[in-house]
Amino acid sequence: MVTPRAVESESPTDSQLIEQVRGGDLNAFSQLIVRYQDRVFRIQFQFLQDYQLAEDLTQETFVRVHANLTRYDATKGAFSTWLYTIARNLARNALAKRAREKGTETLVEVATPEGESPRGMASRKDVIAQLDAALQGLPELYQTAFILAEIEELPLSQVAEIEGVPLGTIKSRVSRAKEKLREALQKQDHEP
């Protein structure tokens, strides 16, 4: 996978592309989509654990970006931060809607490494299900910080910008989220 940073060193910068898109250049917008669609999709998928919904919201994210590009102010932050904020907002809204409609479900299926015993596999699946459920049950702010910083490995400073809070707050939210997930694991270990 080509990272946005690697692409930026060889091709036009985000700011140049944005200027072109503002002038009506759809080819420039297509380059922005190609540059960021994988990351946006990953973020949506990590929140929702639903391929179709994540794909729909990825499309929606870029449609909104195109419609609101005149509002984007480069002096207030990187384009990617603005983009990920829109993606995060859409994912949160979808999660809230889903929670209202039918409650939360765990949809994760993870391949198991070869050579693991059936008992080990079962235990591993239990752990995964337990942690998925625990993540879904975390308060929204902890969940977002954990997904963006720990799972998607975005820089903490960028997560802080997306969330609109100081860096220290994000560090503490991630740490608290980890604590709560470990607690959930321990609870499972102590259950008969």
Next chain:
Amino acid sequence: MNPEPSPPSSDPLSDWIRARREQVPQLRQDLTEQILRQVRPPERKGFLPMTFWLGKMAILCAALCTLTVRIYLTAIFTLVLTDLLP
């Protein structure tokens, strides 16, 4: 792109985080085109200019009819009034 799953470590939380990163499915290749279709401004359809010109013609016809009727009525009143005057 789903790489081979990594072997389990002693920390289940780290294993799970790694699994979450690895389990993201591949995004469809034609998504870019699909997004572009949604943001592309709609093309002007053929019937729009036709409607425009038909409208123009209708307005012109109405104006001509009104003018003809007015001239006709004016002529009649003029004749009637001329006959009635002493």
